[in-house]
Amino acid sequence: MHRQVQVNDMMPTYIDVYEFGSGSPKIAITGGIHGNEVSGIHICKKLVEYFEENPPLKGSVVVLPICNPIAFRQMERANSFDRKDMNRSFPGSAQGSYTERLAHAVMELTKDADMIIDLHNCGQNSQSYTLAVYSEYPKTRKLADLLNIPALVHSGGASGQLFIEACKRGQAALIIEMPNGPGPGAINRQSTKQGWDGVMNALRHEGFVSGDCIQNEVHAFGPIKHVTAAENGLWKPAIKSGDWAKAGETTGTLNGNPILAPADCYALTARPKSYIACGEFVVAYLVKAE
Numbered sequence: 001m002h003r004q005v006q007v008n009d010m011m012p013t014y015i016d017v018y019e020f021g022s023g024s025p026k027i028a029i030t031g032g033i034h035g036n037e038v039s040g041i042h043i044c045k046k047l048v049e050y051f052e053e054n055p056p057l058k059g060s061v062v063v064l065p066i067c068n069p070i071a072f073r074q075m076e077r078a079n080s081f082d083r084k085d086m087n088r089s090f091p092g093s094a095q096g097s098y099t100e101r102l103a104h105a106v107m108e109l110t111k112d113a114d115m116i117i118d119l120h121n122c123g124q125n126s127q128s129y130t131l132a133v134y135s136e137y138p139k140t141r142k143l144a145d146l147l148n149i150p151a152l153v154h155s156g157g158a159s160g161q162l163f164i165e166a167c168k169r170g171q172a173a174l175i176i177e178m179p180n181g182p183g184p185g186a187i188n189r190q191s192t193k194q195g196w197d198g199v200m201n202a203l204r205h206e207g208f209v210s211g212d213c214i215q216n217e218v219h220a221f222g223p224i225k226h227v228t229a230a231e232n233g234l235w236k237p238a239i240k241s242g243d244w245a246k247a248g249e250t251t252g253t254l255n256g257n258p259i260l261a262p263a264d265c266y267a268l269t270a271r272p273k274s275y276i277a278c279g280e281f282v283v284a285y286l287v288k289a290e
């Protein structure tokens with residue numbers, strides 16, 4: 001079922017809501033909280049097509065493809081009305097600023113879901129990862145394991161994010177971050193497929209969708225850390241995003257001087273060969289939490 005929910009009265013804005021099936025369990029999948037993060041929007045639109053043909057075998061599936069429609073139209077992270085980061089605006093307020101009203105509406109539309117998967121894009125040189133407060137909220141760890149995305153990153157838990165506020169109200173909620181495409185509105189096909197496969201695997205496991213669930217290894221990591229440049233210059237990577245590095249291994253060189261891995265780690269992002277400024281990161285890395 002498709003309906004449109006009006007969010008604001010002075011600048012009327014409508015959020016498309018697609019709901020398939022009824023009752024519990026219920027899963028909500030959200031895209032476009034950041035308007036220029038199109039992989040999640042694309043996955044949501046494919047989910048709508050899928051469930052229009054194949055209604056859920058049990059429970060209900062709610063899909064919100066574009067939670068921040070004006071930001072999407074402007075192909076910006078935030079909309080131009082108040083320029084607030086929507087994913088710092090949850091739980092929002094019905095009487096708040098434009099973005100706070102959007103956040104409030106999304107919070108309401110997802111309130112009776114058992115699980116929420118919120119889809120986002122990260123930088124195009126990164127690997128995909130799942131972001132969750134998995135140690136404090138064990139249900140999110142179970143959900144993350146179903147996504148088959150190798151890197152599960154521990155979130156700092158900053159409030160105002162949909163998945164954090166949803167966890168606080170007892171839901172299993174997390175983010176999938178996928179590298180974006182090479183320009184505004186561009187889709188990275190590989191990472192979008194990875195996100196789609198992960199969501200579908202979770203849907204299969206929970207019985208919404210037919211087929212066998214597969215289980216690949218998911219590594220639980222601490223928060224994202226960065227190796228930064230100590231001077232301006234030319235960075236040449238020796239590793240690539242998705243590589244594992246041993247402590248002391250060369251990750252690349254800056255002006256010909258090696259920069260070593262500070263720990264046994266997974267390179268979430270290895271910056272490509274670039275001229276960079278002092279203080280910029282050259283490698284974003286993850287250290288195993290267990």
Ligand SMILES: [Zn+2]
Pocket residue numbers: 033034037087120121
């Ligand atoms: Zn985002």
